[in-house]
Amino acid sequence: xxxxxxMMESIRKLEASRKRRxxxxxxxxxxKEKSQLLESYHPDYRPGAxxxxxxxxxxxxxxxxxxxxxxxSRSIIDPEMxxxxxxxxxxxxxxxxxxxxxxxxxxxxxxxxxxxxxxTKLRFGDSNTIMAEGGINACTSRGDNPVRHYIDTIGGGxxxxxxELVRALVVDSPRIxxxxxxxxxxxxxxxxxxxIQRHLSGGHTRPRGHSVADYTGMVVVQILRDEVLNKxxxxxxxxxxxxxxxxxxxxxxxxxLLDLETNSFINVKSKITILATGGLGRLHIQNFxxxxxxxxxADGLIIAYRAGAKLVYMDSIQFHPTGTAFPTQLxxxxxxxxxxxxxxxxxNVEGExxxxxxxxxDAVASAxxxxxxxxxxxxxxxxxxxxxxxxxPLIDIKRGKGFIQQYYRHLYHRFKEYDIDFSQEPVxxxxxxxYQNGGLLTNEWGETNIPRLxxxxxxxxxxxxxNRLGGNSLTDIFVFGRRAGTQxxxxxxxxxxxxxxxxxxxKYHQExxxxxxxxxxxxxxxxxxxxNEKALPHFQQ
Ligand SMILES: Cc1cc2nc3c(=O)[nH]c(=O)nc-3n(C[C@H](O)[C@H](O)[C@H](O)COP(=O)(O)OP(=O)(O)OC[C@H]3O[C@@H](n4cnc5c(N)ncnc54)[C@H](O)[C@@H]3O)c2cc1C
Numbered sequence: 001x002x003x004x005x006x007m008m009e010s011i012r013k014l015e016a017s018r019k020r021r022x023x024x025x026x027x028x029x030x031x032k033e034k035s036q037l038l039e040s041y042h043p044d045y046r047p048g049a050x051x052x053x054x055x056x057x058x059x060x061x062x063x064x065x066x067x068x069x070x071x072x073s074r075s076i077i078d079p080e081m082x083x084x085x086x087x088x089x090x091x092x093x094x095x096x097x098x099x100x101x102x103x104x105x106x107x108x109x110x111x112x113x114x115x116x117x118x119x120t121k122l123r124f125g126d127s128n129t130i131m132a133e134g135g136i137n138a139c140t141s142r143g144d145n146p147v148r149h150y151i152d153t154i155g156g157g158x159x160x161x162x163x164e165l166v167r168a169l170v171v172d173s174p175r176i177x178x179x180x181x182x183x184x185x186x187x188x189x190x191x192x193x194x195x196i197q198r199h200l201s202g203g204h205t206r207p208r209g210h211s212v213a214d215y216t217g218m219v220v221v222q223i224l225r226d227e228v229l230n231k232x233x234x235x236x237x238x239x240x241x242x243x244x245x246x247x248x249x250x251x252x253x254x255x256x257l258l259d260l261e262t263n264s265f266i267n268v269k270s271k272i273t274i275l276a277t278g279g280l281g282r283l284h285i286q287n288f289x290x291x292x293x294x295x296x297x298a299d300g301l302i303i304a305y306r307a308g309a310k311l312v313y314m315d316s317i318q319f320h321p322t323g324t325a326f327p328t329q330l331x332x333x334x335x336x337x338x339x340x341x342x343x344x345x346x347x348n349v350e351g352e353x354x355x356x357x358x359x360x361x362d363a364v365a366s367a368x369x370x371x372x373x374x375x376x377x378x379x380x381x382x383x384x385x386x387x388x389x390x391x392x393p394l395i396d397i398k399r400g401k402g403f404i405q406q407y408y409r410h411l412y413h414r415f416k417e418y419d420i421d422f423s424q425e426p427v428x429x430x431x432x433x434x435y436q437n438g439g440l441l442t443n444e445w446g447e448t449n450i451p452r453l454x455x456x457x458x459x460x461x462x463x464x465x466x467n468r469l470g471g472n473s474l475t476d477i478f479v480f481g482r483r484a485g486t487q488x489x490x491x492x493x494x495x496x497x498x499x500x501x502x503x504x505x506x507k508y509h510q511e512x513x514x515x516x517x518x519x520x521x522x523x524x525x526x527x528x529x530x531x532n533e534k535a536l537p538h539f540q541q
Contacts, residue, residue, distance in 0.1 A: 002419035007326070007428070010379050013351030014389050014426055021345055022397070026356040034363050041366035041374070043286050043319055043431075050315055055511045056305055057449075063314040066283040070302050073521035074509060076242050077256060077265070079502040084245065087254075087500075090269040091117040092492040093485075094254060096241045096300065097276035099127030100217070100474065101457025103224040104481025105274045105446075105488070106233050112489020116233050117268065119257050121240035121277075121295045121526060124228075125221045128278050128293055128458060129477065132217025133336035133410065134201070135209035136180075136478070137471035138173035141197050144206040146170040153472060156203035156360050157437075157465020160313065165463035168444040169472065169479050176478040177210055183223050186212055199341040201470025202358040209471045214336055215410045216474070239266060240299060240526050243505055244273065244307045244453070247498035252307065252453035254500070271495040272452050272488040275300045276481065279436045279458040282528040285317055289325075289332035290433040299524035300459045304440055306508045309448045309455070313438030316466040321346075321364035323432020325387030327418045332432040335390055335411060337361070337470045343398040347389040347426070348377035354388075362467045365431035372430070379428055387430035392422060435473065437464050446484030452495065454484040 003011060029037065039045050050062045053071055063071075093109040095102045098120025110116045118124070139149045149170040154161050177195075181187065187210045188196040198209035212219040228235060238260040245267070247253040254269040277300030281292025290296070305311060322340070324333040340346075340357040346364070348354055348371050355367035368388055372378030378386035396404050404423040405412060415422040439461030446454040457477040464472060512518070 003326070003425070004382055006382065007379055010349045010351070010389070011426060013349070014347050014391060017347070017351035018391070018394065021347070021353055022394070024353060026353060028356050029359060029363065034359070037363055037366045037370070041369045042362055043288065043369070044316055046286065049286055054515055054517060056508070057308055058305070058311045058314070061311070061314065064285045064317065066285050067280060067298060067314060069519060069521060070298060070523045070525065071305060072512065072517045072519050073523040074512070075306065075505050076522050076524070077505070079505040079509065082256070082502060084267060084500045084502060086267060087269045088266045089117065091115050092271050093488045094119070094268050094270035094273045095276060096255060096273065097278060097457070098124040098235065098237070099276060099278055099457065099477070100129035100220060100224065101477035101481040102274070102276035103221070103228050104478050105276060105456055105485035106228055107224070107231065108482050108485025109489040110231055110233050112486055114489045114492050118228070118233060118235045119239050119241065119268070120235070120237055121299070123237050124235050125225045126293060126295060127221065128296060129474070130217045130221040131291070131293060131334070132474055133214045133334060134338045135198055135211030135216045135471055136177065136474040137204070137208045137469070138177045138210060138475060139170065139206070139208055140174050140177055140195060140210070141206070141208065144208050148206055149173065149208060152204050153469055154465065156469040157467055160465035162462035164444045168483065169463055169475055172479040172482070173475045176475065176482065179482070180220065180478070183227055185220055185223055188212060198338055201337040201341065201361065202364065203360045203469040204471070209338070211338070213410070214408050240524065241277070241303060242524065243502065244303050245269070245500050245502065246307060246450070246504055248501055249498045251451045251498070253497045269497060269500065271492045271497060272454065274446070274454040274456060274484050274488060275304060275440070275459055276457045277459050281433045284528070285433055288319060288431065288433040289323055291320055291323055291332050291334040292433070294527060297525050297528060299526060300455070301439065302523045304448065304450070304453065304455065307450055307453070307504045309450050309453060310441045311438065312441040312461040313466055314436070314461070316437040317433060318361060318435035318437050318468055319365040319431035320434035321361055321368055321431055322390055322429040323434070324427060325385050325430040326381045326428040327420070328381070328383055328385070329418065330414060331385070333414060334432065334434070335427055335429060339390065339392060339395060342395045344394055345391045347391050349379050350377060360467055361470065368429070368431055381428065385430065387428040389426040390429045391426045393424055393426065396423060435468055437461065437466050437468055442480070444483065445487045446480045454488065456480040456484045
């Protein structure tokens with residue numbers, strides 16, 4: 001056995017209570033109970049967790065300190081000194097970000113005839129998308145329809161979702177599954193050929209998740225990456241965006257990027273720019289561990305905000321209830337929510353359940369925090385982290401021996417490296433920073449308030465309200481990646497770019513100066529800083 005003796009006593013209690021728990025029903029919460037739980041325990045509501053954005057379009061709105069710190073920092077480039085005359089390349093459509101949303105936008109813009117150039121910070125495909133486990137929602141079964149998907153999404157989002165965006169999401173979702181299938185994504189199917197439709201998470205009233213075992217994102221990214229390269233779309237790796245360029249008329253007209261190998265800047269002029277740089281998990285809001293990849297540092301949000309793009313719901317962060325809490329090497333690793341819809345239960349140190357596992361993510365994460373911090377019924381690890389058990393072996397008990405091995409190949413192998421048998425032993429979990437519910441506000445074609453600047457995927461906000469339902473983000477990145485790419489492909493021909501300017505950066509700096517804000521930081525930060533003691537808090541909640 002792999003768990004230390006100090007944790008084994010609790011595992012025995014969990015095993016002893018299994019039979020009783022199998023028949024135990026925990027009713028869903030009423031709306032009132034849920035709001036009380038969220039207000040008391042969800043990290044978004046912690047006193048002192050956020051502050052006002054002091055300048056810019058969203059001045060006065062609340063956001064987490066870690067994000068506002070970046071908004072209060074100066075640009076890496078000095079707009080007074082920077083030479084915009086030496087344009088390295090001119091394109092029709094510039095895509096920034098090499099995850100699922102960026103690759104999708106690139107493919108559709110290319111198909112519409114645009115000359116497309118995609119820049120990304122790491123290797124093409126290094127992203128949150130490649131890590132997606134659970135699957136993609138779409139109403140493709142007879143028992144489901146867009147209206148149900150719409151209502152579930154809005155209910156899950158706390159009724160804050162932008163209706164036009166949700167409409168686009170649910171109406172386009174079946175065609176996205178068809179498109180991915182045509183590209184070669186081998187979605188899991190039943191023996192009769194129909195999709196295996198998974199109940200990906202709490203909040204969905206119908207099973208509508210389309211998966212490839214527990215490595216959906218990896219398969220999808222491999223296929224999209226091949227498709228982009230086969231179409232000979234130019235991709236530049238290890239070159240993050242540093243600042244957006246506007247033209248004299250206030251239109252977005254390209255970006256400055258940094259070649260990380262030569263440490264030199266690349267100025268790209270473009271008729272249309274599509275930002276697809278993903279989220280902010282690596283800012284470790286409130287020191288939470290994260291499920292996100294290393295490049296998720298809010299870069300796109302920061303540079304778009306400096307250029308005048310409007311943000312929405314940046315005070316709303318999604319903490320996934322079941323991030324790994326032991327072993328420390330796997331801290332934050334996501335254990336997909338499908339495990340709970342397949343029967344895995346959350347259990348405290350005494351072997352007792354404490355929440356209906358199919359409540360929405362915000363509620364389940366809050367209940368885990370209540371169970372550990374307030375009720376002191378968590379399991380403490382040797383390094384002082386705490387968590388509750390996710391009783392995974394119940395899945396095999398309910399669905400037949402071998403099910404876990406078949407559908408959790410990725411997680412099975414990850415835990416095996418630390419001598420934990422994912423099919424036989426429970427996993428210790430704690431909420432992990434997973435997703436930014438908010439982001440850049442766009443319309444249903446991905447357009448921001450800055451003309452010729454689009455934002456697609458996790459960087460965009462509004463569609464998920466204040467709580468995204470599981471499986472809806474992959475739907476989102478493909479639906480809006482396709483919409484933005486297609487529209488850009490239709491419009492680029494009519495566009496003339498005016499004189500290029502960095503006046504927006506200059507003005508932003510001036511506004512900071514007028515407010516007396518000088519935190520000594522520069523942004524975007526590109527990568528998290530894990531040196532010395534700065535890393536430690538992320539491992540002790
Ligand atoms: C572990 C995990 C599991 C998940 N499972 C699911 C799931 O099953 N179903 C679901 O619907 N959702 C899931 N999600 C959420 C979903 O995967 C993401 O929200 C979504 O894939 C984001 O796609 P994206 O293209 O917007 O961003 P990403 O996939 O993160 O891509 C962003 C890209 O931009 C690049 N980039 C960042 N900064 C810069 C810069 N300055 N310049 C240039 N490039 C930059 C990054 O390197 C990256 O390539 C999961 C997320 C995680 C982390």
